[in-house]
Amino acid sequence: MVSNSLTVFGIMLDDRGQNAPDVQEVITRHGSEIIGRMGVPSPSKKKGFITLLFEGELTQVEAFRKEIEEIDGATVQTMSFPQ
Helix, strand or coil: CCCEEEEEEEEEECCHHHHHHHHHHHHHHCCCCEEEEEEEECCCCCCEEEEEEEEEEHHHHHHHHHHHHCCCCEEEEEEEEEC
């Protein structure tokens, strides 16, 4: 039996104007697993911070994290809750 978890992703993005489209592309690909999202630009608008609530199997969580971490300027932190 494969279990799902709820994972909170915090994504800090440097050079928001250049890197945000790449992040958005990954988020769109995983849209069926993302059940909540909030994005906030820094006051200078050079950086951005995105929080996501992701529901999926561990392999899906790991794949999403890997794709985001491969984007220049993206830093990821997570917190998971087994269901």
